[in-house]
Amino acid sequence: MLLRLVPEFELRRDVVPWLAAQGWAAALDTSENSSALYVVNVERNGKIIYTWKGSQRNTHIGLYDLQTKQNEHLYTFEKDLHIISCSVNNERTLLAVSFHQYTEDETASQLLQSVSKYLTLLIEIHPINNVRVLKAVDSCVRVQFLYPVEDRNASTESRLLLVSEDKYIEQFDIRVVAEEEHKVVIQKSGQLPRAKVADDLVWAQWDMMEQRLFYIVPKESKSTLRCVQFYPDENFNSILESHLDISVNDTQLKLVNFGYDYCQDQDVASKSLNLQVFTSKAGGLCVCCSLACDTPDEIMYSIYFLHKGYSKTFTVSLERTESHQLKEVAFMNLDYYVAAYLPGQFLHLLNIQHPDLLCHSLFLTGEDARIDTLQNCSIQSPLVSTVLDCEAGSLYTVSISDSTLLQLLQKSKRDSERLAALHCALLYFQHTEDLEMQIIRWISENLSTCHSFDPIQEFIVASLYCRMCPETQNLDKLLPYTSLLDWIGVVPGVICATDIIPLPVLEFQNSKGFWEKLNSNLESVKYAEPQLHYHNNVLRREWRNLSEEGAFSSGHLGLCDERGSAGEFAVFHIMSRILEAANGMCMPLPPGFHTLHLGLGVRCLPLHTLLHYIDIGVLQLTETCVRKLLKDLDDNEQNEKLKLSIVMRLPEALGQKVRQFWNHPINANLIAQKYVKLLLENLGSRQCSRSIPERFSVPVEFLPLNYLTSMLTEIENQGVHPYEKQDHVNARFVEEVALKHTMTLLGLKYL
Numbered sequence: 001m002l003l004r005l006v007p008e009f010e011l012r013r014d015v016v017p018w019l020a021a022q023g024w025a026a027a028l029d030t031s032e033n034s035s036a037l038y039v040v041n042v043e044r045n046g047k048i049i050y051t052w053k054g055s056q057r058n059t060h061i062g063l064y065d066l067q068t069k070q071n072e073h074l075y076t077f078e079k080d081l082h083i084i085s086c087s088v089n090n091e092r093t094l095l096a097v098s099f100h101q102y103t104e105d106e107t108a109s110q111l112l113q114s115v116s117k118y119l120t121l122l123i124e125i126h127p128i129n130n131v132r133v134l135k136a137v138d139s140c141v142r143v144q145f146l147y148p149v150e151d152r153n154a155s156t157e158s159r160l161l162l163v164s165e166d167k168y169i170e171q172f173d174i175r176v177v178a179e180e181e182h183k184v185v186i187q188k189s190g191q192l193p194r195a196k197v198a199d200d201l202v203w204a205q206w207d208m209m210e211q212r213l214f215y216i217v218p219k220e221s222k223s224t225l226r227c228v229q230f231y232p233d234e235n236f237n238s239i240l241e242s243h244l245d246i247s248v249n250d251t252q253l254k255l256v257n258f259g260y261d262y263c264q265d266q267d268v269a270s271k272s273l274n275l276q277v278f279t280s281k282a283g284g285l286c287v288c289c290s291l292a293c294d295t296p297d298e299i300m301y302s303i304y305f306l307h308k309g310y311s312k313t314f315t316v317s318l319e320r321t322e323s324h325q326l327k328e329v330a331f332m333n334l335d336y337y338v339a340a341y342l343p344g345q346f347l348h349l350l351n352i353q354h355p356d357l358l359c360h361s362l363f364l365t366g367e368d369a370r371i372d373t374l375q376n377c378s379i380q381s382p383l384v385s386t387v388l389d390c391e392a393g394s395l396y397t398v399s400i401s402d403s404t405l406l407q408l409l410q411k412s413k414r415d416s417e418r419l420a421a422l423h424c425a426l427l428y429f430q431h432t433e434d435l436e437m438q439i440i441r442w443i444s445e446n447l448s449t450c451h452s453f454d455p456i457q458e459f460i461v462a463s464l465y466c467r468m469c470p471e472t473q474n475l476d477k478l479l480p481y482t483s484l485l486d487w488i489g490v491v492p493g494v495i496c497a498t499d500i501i502p503l504p505v506l507e508f509q510n511s512k513g514f515w516e517k518l519n520s521n522l523e524s525v526k527y528a529e530p531q532l533h534y535h536n537n538v539l540r541r542e543w544r545n546l547s548e549e550g551a552f553s554s555g556h557l558g559l560c561d562e563r564g565s566a567g568e569f570a571v572f573h574i575m576s577r578i579l580e581a582a583n584g585m586c587m588p589l590p591p592g593f594h595t596l597h598l599g600l601g602v603r604c605l606p607l608h609t610l611l612h613y614i615d616i617g618v619l620q621l622t623e624t625c626v627r628k629l630l631k632d633l634d635d636n637e638q639n640e641k642l643k644l645s646i647v648m649r650l651p652e653a654l655g656q657k658v659r660q661f662w663n664h665p666i667n668a669n670l671i672a673q674k675y676v677k678l679l680l681e682n683l684g685s686r687q688c689s690r691s692i693p694e695r696f697s698v699p700v701e702f703l704p705l706n707y708l709t710s711m712l713t714e715i716e717n718q719g720v721h722p723y724e725k726q727d728h729v730n731a732r733f734v735e736e737v738a739l740k741h742t743m744t745l746l747g748l749k750y751l
Contacts, residue, residue: 001404002369006396007373007396011050014064015062040086041259042388061074083099094123118141134172142162143161144208147208170196170197195235203253206257278381298317329342337351353427357482360423364417406442457483
């Protein structure tokens with residue numbers, strides 16, 4: 001399975017044995033009444049609140065600490081109640097509880113009494129003492145304590161949010177007084193101070209980790225998403241507003257991450273909007289929404305990438321259309337990804353940081369999309385990479401399995417899946433050396449099977465991106481993450497439509513953390529160019545200029561006369577593809593690359609192919625490699641052809657440096673030819689007497705040679721010495737070389 005779920009908490013594993021040890025064995029038998037034991041809330045500090053019914057049908061509230069793995073009994077009601085919502089403050093001195101006052105076995109006459117159906121209480125639990133009524137109403141209420149920063153000392157004030165089914169949210173300020181033996185009681189100051197946080201809302205979500213409240217207010221044809229940020233030592237501020245083209249059902253309030261009401265949420269889920277807001281550490285802000293679809297064999301959902309300024313709506317064709325098995329899409333926050341999951345149908349990992357190209361999101365169906373531990377969609381994401389299965393009462397940490405990802409990369413035949421898996425492995429897991437080596441091995445074996453992208457280019461760019469971006473702030477706005485300019489492929493069974501949406505408005509000053517990063521993303525969208533890509537026509541010229549200014553340093557090079565092995569052939573092929581990929585992006589290669597590449601080419605290629613590769617620029621002549629060729633290879637007939645062919649192709653500057661390492665008549669002949677050519681080119685308009693000298697170094701009557709020697713001598717006498725800094729190249733040397741060459745052609749013996 002691609003998503004790995006590790007149970008951090010399970011009611012049956014972590015609570016039931018403790019209940020049995022305490023004598024509350026009635027909670028063990030949950031077959032007749034599945035709501036006898038269930039999770040009510042998960043607090044910011046990792047405390048899980050749950051409720052159960054005792055043997056006398058008393059209603060108990062307990063707490064499990066994820067850090068200490070210990071259970072604690074908080075409070076007992078001496079009657080059978082249905083707990084709707086519950087929250088405990090950070091110091092575990094106050095407990096807020098909202099419940100339904102009546103149970104099913106009570107008579108209708110009792111229900112007709114003029115008593116409120118729902119009651120919300122504030123209870124002192126350290127010690128158990130006073131109880132104050134916060135709400136006595138006929139509408140449901142959810143409660144949630146605010147949590148300060150973790151390193152803050154115990155406070156004399158607690159703040160509590162009350163969310164009413166009547167579509168408003170208010171905050172209560174609760175002052176406490178510390179007494180002896182660490183006892184805390186509520187300060188007797190009459191009515192508790194309160195403040196209105198939001199009203200007229202139809203949807204709300206609590207972000208307990210960052211202490212943020214997202215809520216939606218309907219505005220004619222569109223809806224407005226707002227966010228309120230609660231601060232540790234201050235009050236709260238409205239910090240974000242965004243207009244969304246989402247039609248909401250304003251008949252019933254839908255709440256996300258405000259605890260879990262086992263009975264009520266089942267009824268609300270089928271009638272209200274399936275929408276969640278996810279944030280990422282890099283400043284990503286996404287709204288995930290499941291949409292109604294008229295076609296029975298299709299399902300639709302939209303992801304609003306608010307930090308990018310566009311949304312994507314996906315229409316998925318379902319493989320099986322048994323309506324009784326289908327439920328709404330579940331969304332999970334994996335920080336770098338958002339997961340859209342429909343049990344038995346598909347798993348879609350959407351890249352939050354780079355959502356522009358569909359091929360960077362991974363869409364799986366069938367067995368690849370299976371998650372055994374999640375057979376239903378009644379889940380919440382109270383924390384990043386955390387899933388609460390509300391029905392089962394289990395809390396899981398969620399991560400992507402690197403081994404499954406590699407298996408998917410190896411077995412997949414679709415370029416879209418390969419590219420998405422490749423980027424997921426490199427960017428989600430950052431730079432894990434072992435994982436990178438396995439990816440390199442896969443690339444080496446599958447170069448020719450990827451048709452719509454170059455895996456080497458993607459590996460180079462993504463590896464650089466994940467290494468450099470964490471080290472430099474905002475570098476991800478400038479450094480491309482992919483070499484692709486666009487994607488013309490399709491994902492079978494998925495239709496994607498992209499729409500431009502208004503950027504959210506941020507109202508804050510000097511905010512840090514997530515809001516600062518989100519603002520940076522929005523500024524980049526407003527004023528910067530679109531996401532950068534490698535434009536070869538611009539970079540190629542600059543890279544060519546840089547590459548001509550210097551040579552790469554020497555690297556390991558093995559030459560010795562036999563043909564290359566199968567392994568050397570494979571390495572040469574891979575290096576050729578790496579060179580092609582790097583040249584396509586105008587990127588530099590490591591020092592010694594061209595030297596090793598040329599050395600392997602000499603061993604692996606026939607001479608005519610080797611020279612062709614040199615002529616078209618695939619193989620580059622480096623000083624290190626040419627020097628070793630000229631010095632280390634003996635001068636048999638085959639090697640003479642190789643050396644001569646190489647020497648003839650050397651640039652002038654490089655040729656002057658390395659020809660001296662080949663002590664051979666052919667090389668001497670070339671040196672002489674070059675010398676004569678330069679002398680004649682530099683002669684220009686100079687006039688020579690061309691008089692025949694009286695004596696020659698070699699007494700032979702060969703008029704062309706005499707004429708050449710005479711002219712060269714005169715040029716030298718006039719001070720034209722193009723080789724004056726080189727090793728003893730003069731007219732006499734040229735004369736001797738020319739004489740030897742001429743007599744060889746005439747079949748004469750040279751003395």
